[in-house]
Amino acid sequence: MKAKNKKPLIIIAAVIVTAGVLALLYITAGQQTFIRTALSGLTLGSLFFLVAGGLTLIFGLMDVLNFAHGSMFMLGAYIGWQLYTNPTFIFGLLPQVLAFASGVLITPIIKPYLIRWKVPEYWIKILPKIGYLLSLLLFFVSFIGLDILGLADTAMVAATTATAGDALAEISVQEPLAQYWFRPILIFISGALVAFSTSKPGQKSEFAPKEKMIRKLIIPIALFILAVEATFIRETAPVTILLMNGNWRFIIAIIVSIIFGFAFGAVIEITLIRPLYVRPTFIIIMTLGLSYVIRELVQLLWDPLAYQMVRPPLFAQRGKAASLLEWLQNGNATIDIVGVTIPTYRLFVIALGIIMFIFITILMTKSRLGMIIRAGVQDPQMVEALGINVKAVFTVVFGLGVAMAALGGIGAGPFLPIQPIMGDHYQTQGLITVVIGGMGSYGGAFVGAMILGMARAFGDYFALKYSLSTAIAEASTVIIMIIVLLARPQGLFGKKE
Numbered sequence: 001m002k003a004k005n006k007k008p009l010i011i012i013a014a015v016i017v018t019a020g021v022l023a024l025l026y027i028t029a030g031q032q033t034f035i036r037t038a039l040s041g042l043t044l045g046s047l048f049f050l051v052a053g054g055l056t057l058i059f060g061l062m063d064v065l066n067f068a069h070g071s072m073f074m075l076g077a078y079i080g081w082q083l084y085t086n087p088t089f090i091f092g093l094l095p096q097v098l099a100f101a102s103g104v105l106i107t108p109i110i111k112p113y114l115i116r117w118k119v120p121e122y123w124i125k126i127l128p129k130i131g132y133l134l135s136l137l138l139f140f141v142s143f144i145g146l147d148i149l150g151l152a153d154t155a156m157v158a159a160t161t162a163t164a165g166d167a168l169a170e171i172s173v174q175e176p177l178a179q180y181w182f183r184p185i186l187i188f189i190s191g192a193l194v195a196f197s198t199s200k201p202g203q204k205s206e207f208a209p210k211e212k213m214i215r216k217l218i219i220p221i222a223l224f225i226l227a228v229e230a231t232f233i234r235e236t237a238p239v240t241i242l243l244m245n246g247n248w249r250f251i252i253a254i255i256v257s258i259i260f261g262f263a264f265g266a267v268i269e270i271t272l273i274r275p276l277y278v279r280p281t282f283i284i285i286m287t288l289g290l291s292y293v294i295r296e297l298v299q300l301l302w303d304p305l306a307y308q309m310v311r312p313p314l315f316a317q318r319g320k321a322a323s324l325l326e327w328l329q330n331g332n333a334t335i336d337i338v339g340v341t342i343p344t345y346r347l348f349v350i351a352l353g354i355i356m357f358i359f360i361t362i363l364m365t366k367s368r369l370g371m372i373i374r375a376g377v378q379d380p381q382m383v384e385a386l387g388i389n390v391k392a393v394f395t396v397v398f399g400l401g402v403a404m405a406a407l408g409g410i411g412a413g414p415f416l417p418i419q420p421i422m423g424d425h426y427q428t429q430g431l432i433t434v435v436i437g438g439m440g441s442y443g444g445a446f447v448g449a450m451i452l453g454m455a456r457a458f459g460d461y462f463a464l465k466y467s468l469s470t471a472i473a474e475a476s477t478v479i480i481m482i483i484v485l486l487a488r489p490q491g492l493f494g495k496k497e
Helices: 003-029 031-062 069-085 088-104 107-114 121-141 148-156 164-173 182-198 213-232 236-242 246-276 280-302 324-330 344-366 368-378 380-385 390-412 422-437 442-465 470-487
Strands: 317-321 332-337 340-343
Touching (some): 003 031, 003 442, 031 340, 031 390, 031 422, 031 442, 069 280, 069 390, 069 422, 088 148, 088 182, 088 213, 088 236, 107 213, 148 280, 182 246, 236 246, 246 280, 280 422, 317 324, 340 344, 344 368, 344 390, 344 442, 368 380, 380 390, 390 422, 422 442, 442 470
């Protein structure tokens, strides 16, 4: 049988088997238990997809195996929790973050001029190393004397009980402007040195697409202006956010986590991954090391403890809603679904996963950006010949993937304990999901995530019911992956290469 005819049959068989298993579980567990466990599985599946969707973008399109993806999921949870609880830490470091990003993003401005430098061969190799070394030195100098641990400790204050006076007392750790102003400038220079190093001065083989100078300047200038403004509002902005309604504060936390994830991913791609594209093995080692660095840094800032993010008022009010409309009106913590009491926040997490699946599918298949991304992956030389900066396209792809992981982290914040090891489990499940669904297939990643979520939820249920080891439930996802690979090595929706 031809391969193209075999794929639909395997998928149909998978659907029939899944439906049969669900029917058997329904009969075995009963209606109420089945619905409760299935919704729990869909919640886990949504979180798995938010990790696997980013991995699908990065691994499936760029062939970059990012072992730090779970750590970026964890960072999204910490950033969102920190902003929701007390954003003093965020605003204390925001000017430096924006200034560094502004410096890094001047790369397309200076690159066309730097690659035309007449530099001896020896200096072509040594100049980037000197630039990176000076950048690292200035980066650390810009943080000397800054009470970062004091800023991080402000998250210990519960925002729900903070008054304006309490908030003002908590942000007293902010450094006075007279002592702080030089830090964003130093770190902007640090970022500019990274841009200098990645531009590879004197290396004429480098291709620099011609773009309008104004378009190149917009983002770096805008980020630098924001860095200056953030310097002046470090004390007032946290108080303003703390006094907001909890629902609005949660929305801001989600937006900030997404922006942070995209910016962090873009910087990582430019500074650490881009120089290693010709050495894929080195990328694996580097991202693995990066995951350990991130984990240790998080433990240094917030201690190796588990924190619980308070749920927004929309999901925290007492009482059980009889319908979605009643929940939206009263903000009940639970809702009645066919006689089963379900936490309303689980429905939010499920909706978040579905919305992101629809968004990423439309983005990659219907938008011009998606077309450029797919073309840049398939034939980068041809796309470069059309005047499109393929390296910038890869930066966007990596940034989008990390942003999805960060969104998953903040989405999991009110649902799971926030701790340094929370990303490890989701890293593994994300990779398994990508393998089951097929490389580069967003639909496959979504279906695979839901299958794994259901398997884990029902595995936990039966392990508890029959007093079995929880290791059996944990192994169920790996068993599913093995079965899928034996039947279809490229995954359910993957293409055979």
